[in-house]
Amino acid sequence: MGSARVTASDVAKAAGVSQPTVSRVFNRSTAVDPVKAERVRAVAKELGYIPNLVARSLNSGNSFRIGIVLAYLKNGFFGEALQRLSKALNARGYSVTVYFAGNRSDEVNAIVEDLLADQVDGIVLASISLSNELVTRVRKSGIPCVLFNRGQSDPDVSMVTASNFEGGRLATDFLIKAGHRRIAHLAGWREALNGVDRKNGFLAAMEAANLKPVACIDCHFRRNVAMDETRRLFASPKPPDAIFVANDHMAFGVLEVLREELALRVPEDVSVIGYDDAPMANWKTFDLTTVRQPLHRMIEATATLLLNEIQDNERPHEKIEIPGELIVRGSARLPEGQIRSALSASVDAQD
Amino acid sequence: MGSARVTASDVAKAAGVSQPTVSRVFNRSTAVDPVKAERVRAVAKELGYIPNLVARSLNSGNSFRIGIVLAYLKNGFFGEALQRLSKALNARGYSVTVYFAGNRSDEVNAIVEDLLADQVDGIVLASISLSNELVTRVRKSGIPCVLFNRGQSDPDVSMVTASNFEGGRLATDFLIKAGHRRIAHLAGWREALNGVDRKNGFLAAMEAANLKPVACIDCHFRRNVAMDETRRLFASPKPPDAIFVANDHMAFGVLEVLREELALRVPEDVSVIGYDDAPMANWKTFDLTTVRQPLHRMIEATATLLLNEIQDNERPHEKIEIPGELIVRGSARLPEGQIRSALSASVDAQD
C-alpha cells in the first residue's frame, strides 16, 4: 500500500546482478545473458517492479508523452478523435496528456508553459478554433507538432486534414445532379482553413455548373448562428431549395428549424447535406446525408507524422490530405438513378 | 529551436547565484533574499527558463500528474466531464493524462501498468462501464483514487456521484403527479450502481404511490437496446403512457421510435423523461424533460477529494452525493398547475 515503490536496485539485489543489468533487461538497449535476463524478469515480476518512466525521461531526454491541445469536447467528433489518437499513441509507447486552450492570450501563454514544463515529446493541436498565436508559440518552442483537422496556410507546420475542398465539391455536385439550382452554403469560419476549403469546394462546383449561390454565409461553426441564418434565408422572397452546411453539428440545427419551425419537408421541399458524419448523423431523427471525415486514417496519419518528426527533428514538414466520402442518407434528394448507401444501418453498432 | 533547454544551472550562472537558489525561487520552499529573487526571475525570463517538471518529479515523489481512465467519449457527458476535470486540476497545478480502458483483462493490466509507470499522483475512474477488476487493481496499487459518476457498493474507495436514487424518484413522482398510471422504466445497467440507484428511486416512488410498473428493463445504457425495448413495449396489448429512461442518450432513441416509427405524439400520447441533461436535451428536436447531473459541482468535489487523498494518504474514504435537479421541458406532461422551467432557452449559449 503506502510502501515505497520497488526500484531497479531492489530487483538487482534480489537477482544477484547489477542495477544497470536490470535496466538493460527492461530497455533492451544491449544484449543481456538470456539466463540472467530470465532471472531478472522473474524477480521483477515477483516484486512487482515497474520501471519508473519519470527517471527514464530525465536522462533519456524523451518523456514518452504527447500533449494534445483541444478547445472543447462537446462536439462528439473531437471526443472520438481524442480517444482514437490516445489509443494510437499508447500503442506506440506514448501516453497522452490533454490541455484545454481558450483563445485568450494569457491562456495561450499558460498552455505553452505547461507543455514545456511537462517535457512533452510532441504536440497535437486539434481544434479548429485554436488561435494562430498558439500555433506560432508552439512552433517556436521547437517541439515537434502536428495540426490535426485544422489547416493553416503557413507552410511551416505539419498537418493532417481531410480534403475539405474535394468534400465541398462532392456535396455540392450531388445537390446539382439531383436537380437543385437554388443552393445555399452555411459556411464554417473564415479563420479556419477547414471551413474555407469546404466553401471553396462549394464555390468551384457551383461555378463549374454555371450556378450562382443563393447565399454563402459564415456561421462560425456555431449551431445557433446556422439556425438564425436558416430562418433569415427562408424569410427572403426566393429561399433556397438545398443547403450545404459546413458541419453536421450545424446541420442538425438547420434541420430542426426547417422541420419544427418552418414545417418544411426534408428532402421534398429542401435538401440538406452536412459534413463530418458525426455519430448522430445516422439517427433516424436526422438521417443526414454528409461527407464523412475518414477519422481512422486521419488519426493514423497524425500519429505517424508526429512520431517521425520526434525521431528526426530535421524532417521536412508534411501536409497530408485524406480524401472524404459522401454518405448518402435521406436528408437530400437523390440524383436520377442513384440509390442510397447501405451504410447508415451498420454504423450504430458501438453506441 | 533544436537548442538545448535552459536549466536552473544556466540561470544560476547568469544571475550569479547557486543553482539551489534558483530552485528556491521557483518552488518557494524557503525564503530567498528578495533582491536576488528578483534578479533570478529577470534572468530566467530573459533566457526563457521553465523548470523541468520531470526532474522535480523524480526527487519530490510527486509527478503532479493525474490519470483519468475512461471507456469512451462518444457520450458528450464524458467529454464535458473530461474537459472540466482537466481544467479544475490544471488550476490546482496538475496535468491530466488520459487512459482508455476496454474491459478485457489484458487491457486492464496494461492500463494499470501504464498508470504506475507514469507515476501519476492520483487516478480518476470515470466511466460507468469500467470493470470492477480495474477498480480493485487500482486500489491495490495504493495510488489515491476517486470514482467519478460510477458508484460501487464497496466502501473502500472514494466516489462522487449524483444522488441517483433521489433523481429517479424525482422523475417518477413528476410523472405520477401529472396523472400517469402506466409507467415503464428503461433502466441502465445492473452492474453499475449508477443505473441501479435510479431504478430503485423509480421503484420506491411507484410503491409509495401504490403503482405497479408496466415494465422495468435493463438496457445496458445502450441506445439500440432501449429502442428495441420501446418497440416491444408498444407491441404489447397494454403499453405504457409514460417512460422514465435511465439516461438521455437512450431517451433520444426512445423519442425517435415513438415519433418516427410509431407515429405517437409526445407528450400527448406518451411522456418521456431522461437523465443527465446532456447538451442536446434542450434542442427543440428533443425538448427532453430530464434530471440534470450537476456536473460542475461533481467535478469540483472530485478534484477536491482526490487532492485531499493525495496530501493525506491515510484519509478515510468518502462518498459524496450531489443532488440533481429536474429540468422540465416539453417531452413530459405537466402536473396540474405546474409550469415549465424557464431554463431551456438559456443553456444553449455556448454551443
Place this chain on the structure above:
DNA sequence: CTGAAAGCGCTTACAG
C-alpha cells in the same frame, strides 16, 4: 555480456 561511474535537472536536509 556486465559492472563501476557519471549524469539527467531538479529538491532538500545540512552547515554555516
Place this chain on the structure above:
DNA sequence: CTGAAAGCGCTTACAG
C-alpha cells in the same frame, strides 16, 4: 538567507 553535497531512479558511454 545560501552554498556544497547528496540523492531521486534510471540510461549510457567506458572499461574490461
